[in-house]
Amino acid sequence: MQPKKFNLYNNENQVVQDAYDILTANIHISNEQNRVKTLALTSCNPAEGKTSLAISLSITMANSGWKVLFVDSDMRKPPAAKRLNYGSIFGFSDYLTGDVELDDALSESNIKNLTYFSCGNSHPNPIGLLCSLRFEELKNEVQDKYDFVLFDTPALTSVIDGALIASKVDATILVVKMGLTTLDTLSRVKEQLENVNATILGVVLNKLKKRDYKLYLKSYNYFFNSERFLKIKMPKYQQMLKHHYLVKSV
Numbered sequence: 001m002q003p004k005k006f007n008l009y010n011n012e013n014q015v016v017q018d019a020y021d022i023l024t025a026n027i028h029i030s031n032e033q034n035r036v037k038t039l040a041l042t043s044c045n046p047a048e049g050k051t052s053l054a055i056s057l058s059i060t061m062a063n064s065g066w067k068v069l070f071v072d073s074d075m076r077k078p079p080a081a082k083r084l085n086y087g088s089i090f091g092f093s094d095y096l097t098g099d100v101e102l103d104d105a106l107s108e109s110n111i112k113n114l115t116y117f118s119c120g121n122s123h124p125n126p127i128g129l130l131c132s133l134r135f136e137e138l139k140n141e142v143q144d145k146y147d148f149v150l151f152d153t154p155a156l157t158s159v160i161d162g163a164l165i166a167s168k169v170d171a172t173i174l175v176v177k178m179g180l181t182t183l184d185t186l187s188r189v190k191e192q193l194e195n196v197n198a199t200i201l202g203v204v205l206n207k208l209k210k211r212d213y214k215l216y217l218k219s220y221n222y223f224f225n226s227e228r229f230l231k232i233k234m235p236k237y238q239q240m241l242k243h244h245y246l247v248k249s250v
Contacts, residue, residue, distance in 0.1 A: 001106045001115075023204065024060045027148075036201065037143050038169035042153045042162035044189045048177035049206040054152040062114035066147035069106075072119040073151045073165055075126040091120025095138065096129040102141060115146070130164045139168065156189045166198035174203045 027036070041057070043050040051072075058070040075093040090105040107116045123129060142149045151169060153162035166172040172193060176186060186203075193200055 001103065001108055021060060023057060024064060026202065027061075028064075036170045037147070038139060038149045038151070038171075039201070040151045040153050040162065040166040040169045040172040040198075041175060042166060042172060043155045043175040043177075044181050044185045045157050045177070046155045048155070048175055048180060050155070050175040051152050053175055053204060053206055054150055058114055058150050059111050061148055061150075062111050065113065067113050067115075067145070069115050069117060069142055069146045069149045071117040071149060071151045073130075073161070074154045075119050075123050075129065076154065076159065076161070077119070077122065091118035093120035093123045093126070093129060095120070096132060096134045097123065098134060102138065126161055127164065130161060130168075135168065156192055157185065163192055163196050163198065166193055167196035171199045171201035173201050175206050176203060177206050 027039075041050055041054040055070065058068050062068045071092060073092055090100040092105070094100045095102055095105045105117065105120070107118060109116050129135065139149075149169075151165050153165050156162045174186075174189065174193070190200070
């Protein structure tokens with residue numbers, strides 16, 4: 001592997017982490033039914049939070065004990081323009097061109113069970129690389145080494161790369177942003193994926209407002225009340241215990 005180690009951060013917000021846990025559980029259920037191992041994460045438009053969601057989902061899966069490979073498959077942007085790719089030597093594009101073998105292109109992360117595969121150096125013909133036999137070889141090899149492989153792809157309304165990858169992997173998760181993605185755009189993107197015979201595993205509604213999330217799931221108040229208990233009531237509760245004997249079960 002490359003010497004650079006990428007440091008990824010865990011979500012400290014318990015409500016947000018709960019949302020990723022639910023998404024991971026749903027994927028696990030689908031995996032038992034359909035044997036999904038390779039996933040494309042894409043969106044209708046840029047700036048819908050797809051990459052952040054893909055990274056957090058990868059971390060949650062890895063923390064659940066699965067061996068995960070996160071692949072940045074957007075080869076159109078230079079590595080220096082991306083926070084995670086900065087400093088890497090080789091990556092996805094370099095493997096597809098045959099300039100490097102897989103083990104030499106991968107990077108470690110600070111998350112146990114999570115390996116990172118950067119986009120590599122920018123390439124003038126990413127479509128040609130994605131249509132190559134080398135991509136099929138990559139997919140077959142990583143399926144044997146990892147429990148889940150997540151491909152972070154460009155937005156579907158920007159370039160065709162995301163649809164092409166979606167047509168070659170087991171399933172696709174479509175990310176849409178609350179208040180930005182229109183139903184017309186969503187309908188066109190759905191048709192685009194269906195035209196390439198992509199399997200749509202589901203749609204993630206991202207960047208939901210706190211008020212709307214609380215209406216959809218009551219877990220927000222559940223975690224909020226738990227935190228409030230720990231910060232306010234727990235000290236008083238511990239003080240009270242000092243004046244009582246604790247009964248130990250035998």
